[in-house]
Amino acid sequence: MGPGGTVRIEVERAILQSADEAAAAIRALLSERKIFALNLISSPGSGKTTLIEALLARFDGKGGVAVVEGDIETEIDAERIRKHGVQVRQINTHTSCHIQPSRLLSVLREMDLSETRLLLVENVGNLVCPAEVPLGEDARVVLLSVTEGDEKPLKYPLVFKTSDLLVITKTDLLPYVTFDVDRVRRAARAANPAVEIFEVSATTGAGMSDLLDRIEALRAAKK
Amino acid sequence: MHELGVAGEILDVVLSEADRHAAKKVTSIRLRVGVLRSIEPENLSFLFEHLARGTAAEGAFLEIVEEPVRIECEGCGVSEARAFKCECPRCHGPNVSVTGGDSLRILTLDIED
Ligand SMILES: [Zn+2]
Numbered sequence: 011m012g013p014g015g016t017v018r019i020e021v022e023r024a025i026l027q028s029a030d031e032a033a034a035a036i037r038a039l040l041s042e043r044k045i046f047a048l049n050l051i052s053s054p055g056s057g058k059t060t061l062i063e064a065l066l067a068r069f070d071g072k073g074g075v076a077v078v079e080g081d082i083e084t085e086i087d088a089e090r091i092r093k094h095g096v097q098v099r100q101i102n103t104h105t106s107c108h109i110q111p112s113r114l115l116s117v118l119r120e121m122d123l124s125e126t127r128l129l130l131v132e133n134v135g136n137l138v139c140p141a142e143v144p145l146g147e148d149a150r151v152v153l154l155s156v157t158e159g160d161e162k163p164l165k166y167p168l169v170f171k172t173s174d175l176l177v178i179t180k181t182d183l184l185p186y187v188t189f190d191v192d193r194v195r196r197a198a199r200a201a202n203p204a205v206e207i208f209e210v211s212a213t214t215g216a217g218m219s220d221l222l223d224r225i226e227a228l229r230a231a232k233k
Numbered sequence: 234m235h236e237l238g239v240a241g242e243i244l245d246v247v248l249s250e251a252d253r254h255a256a257k258k259v260t261s262i263r264l265r266v267g268v269l270r271s272i273e274p275e276n277l278s279f280l281f282e283h284l285a286r287g288t289a290a291e292g293a294f295l296e297i298v299e300e301p302v303r304i305e306c307e308g309c310g311v312s313e314a315r316a317f318k319c320e321c322p323r324c325h326g327p328n329v330s331v332t333g334g335d336s337l338r339i340l341t342l343d344i345e346d
Pocket of ligand 1: 306307308309310321322323324325326
């Protein structure tokens with residue numbers, strides 16, 4: 011090729027590679043300290059913070075729980091969790107609609123995790139962007155409330171495809187809304203045959219203990 | 234504005250590759266984008282053009298190769314689709330597994346030295 015010519019170069023690189031590298035560093039940090047981490051993803055208002063509170067009650071006295079709250083601007087959720095007397099850190103993402111793994115990594119490096127056995131990361135309320143970005147978690151949990159409609163897995167399949175647990179929340183409201191649980195189960199399973207599905211109501215407590223038992227078992231299985 | 238972050242990531246990779254190959258100018262970028270990535274190609278091109286101003290990738294053409302999902306039906310084998318579906322597009326049977334459609338890769342760059 012002479013000067014000024016055009017040449018085609020093969021790149022073959024995943025675009026989110028830098029995020030993957032930060033996620034791998036988080037995974038290594040967690041694994042070295044035997045901390046089990048959940049990445050909680052949902053639309054705003056689906057019950058992530060409520061699930062975190064239920065987990066805090068369940069793990070009370072069984073080793074430390076630490077929480078990282080992601081939110082675009084506010085500290086409202088972090089304040090709510092702080093009242094439970096656990097270690098909480100807030101990540102305000104500002105223009106970004108998900109937690110960046112590099113940001114989570116630097117927050118984890120600043121935290122005292124010597125007593126921590128369970129790390130709960132509440133991602134920014136959004137079903138699109140958090141699905142694309144791994145945070146080095148052991149399990150990814152997507153929450154879907156019955157008030158959001160049963161088309162979400164068809165509209166946002168990536169988050170259902172990449173999640174280990176699907177939690178259908180606010181099931182006490184099923185008599186009042188149009189929401190076909192079987193339709194959601196079918197779509198989620200088509201995207202991810204291995205997804206474990208739970209139906210819960212934080213209001214009545216229905217299904218909560220099965221979900222908490224499962225998370226406790228997953229936590230215990232991490233060597 | 235989901236595409237803004239993706240456009241920024243693409244530009245980072247493109248500029249570091251351009252640098253590595255001592256390219257003066259990047260003229261064309263070929264991407265493979267899965268249909269599950271919720272990316273609007275026009276929006277991505279617009280944002281990329283904006284971010285690339287004043288860099289070696291200014292004015293580069295983004296060629297987006299769409300990656301479909303593969304729908305594997307128990308009854309009739311594999312079909313492809315441009316959106317996620319939880320039933321077979323041929324027989325409408327519910328026993329399907331859906332794979333692919335989640336790529337987000339840079340395939341090639343055309344550069345001038
Ligand atoms: Zn079929």
